[in-house]
Amino acid sequence: xxxxxxxxxxxxxxxxxxxxxxxxxxxxxxxxxxxxxxxxxxxxxxxxxxxxxxxxxxxxxxxxxxxxxxxxxxxxxxxxxxxxxxxxxxxxxxxxxxxxxxxxxxxxxxxxxxxxxxxxxxxxxxxxxxxxxxxxxxxxxxxxxxxxxxxxxxxxxxxxxxxxxxxxxxxxxxxxxxxxxxxxxxxxxxxxxxxxxxxxxxxxxxxxxxxxxxxxxxxxxxxxxxxxxxxxxxxxxxxxxxxxxxxxxxxxxxxxxxxx
Ligand code: ADP
Numbered sequence: 067x068x069x070x071x072x073x074x075x076x077x078x079x080x081x082x083x084x085x086x087x088x089x090x091x092x093x094x095x096x097x098x099x100x101x102x103x104x105x106x107x108x109x110x111x112x113x114x115x116x117x118x119x120x121x122x123x124x125x126x127x128x129x130x131x132x133x134x135x136x137x138x139x140x141x142x143x144x145x146x147x148x149x150x151x152x153x154x155x156x157x158x159x160x161x162x163x164x165x166x167x168x169x170x171x172x173x174x175x176x177x178x179x180x181x182x183x184x185x186x187x188x189x190x191x192x193x194x195x196x197x198x199x200x201x202x203x204x205x206x207x208x209x210x211x212x213x214x215x216x217x218x219x220x221x222x223x224x225x226x227x228x229x230x231x232x233x234x235x236x237x238x239x240x241x242x243x244x245x246x247x248x249x250x251x252x253x254x255x256x257x258x259x260x261x262x263x264x265x266x267x268x269x270x271x272x273x274x275x276x277x278x279x280x281x282x283x284x285x286x287x288x289x290x291x292x293x294x295x296x297x298x299x300x301x302x303x304x305x306x307x308x309x310x311x312x313x314x315x316x317x318x319x320x321x322x323x324x325x326x
Pocket of ligand 1: 259270277278283286288289290291292
């Protein structure tokens with residue numbers, strides 16, 4: 067709590083009262099903490115691939131270039147780490163773009179065909195799905211129309227579908243459903259994958275939070291995907307939630323109001 071006081075005086079400089087301002091700065095402190103943590107996390111996330119790239123370039127310059135096999139292997143690693151850097155930066159830019167949009171004005175929404183939106187999102191994930199022979203099933207009425215920002219919502223769905231595929235076993239099915247429920251449009255993405263223990267669920271939508279960092283990195287994750295989904299849901303005045311059972315699977319649900 068911050069306390070500030072000022073004496074009030076009349077024209078003859080006589081004390082006639084005082085004003086005391088009590089400021090609750092817990093919220094300000096909390097935001098400062100979040101910002102500092104964020105900067106520390108970003109730096110750490112960027113530093114890991116940069117350190118690796120630097121190390122392999124030095125090894126190449128120190129003589130590994132002379133062995134074509136070693137050289138090819140190290141250059142492949144450098145390429146992978148560069149792609150990773152690119153991926154993190156792209157996700158960070160997406161987050162800041164959405165934040166900026168929602169701080170200044172409300173996002174632009176248009177009546178969109180929801181089935182079409184699901185199809186586009188599924189197509190964008192098709193490459194990864196084919197690699198694991200995962201089938202993406204769409205479950206939505208053909209003529210469902212709702213006011214959304216198509217490109218943002220597509221991005222949120224891509225992130226959820228992509229995760230569902232990533233954390234599913236080979237030859238499995240991911241189901242994407244959308245339906246109207248009273249005054250809401252409800253999107254859900256379900257998988258029969260590894261699931262998430264209850265104790266990890268509360269922090270899942272935080273930036274850079276990952277249940278298993280090593281595994282997420284190996285699968286090409288940045289830990290920003292679900293933070294982006296949360297932002298996009300909130301920008302629509304909606305929410306995102308998760309239900310998950312270890313070894314059974316997970317369902318992520320975005321609920322967006324269709325009336326104001
Ligand atoms: P990442 O880039 O690591 O996938 P996300 O923000 O998209 O980051 O997800 C955060 C973490 O939530 C993941 O690292 C993973 O541990 C967990 N997670 C997300 N989606 C699923 C899912 N469908 N099944 C199991 N775990 C998941």
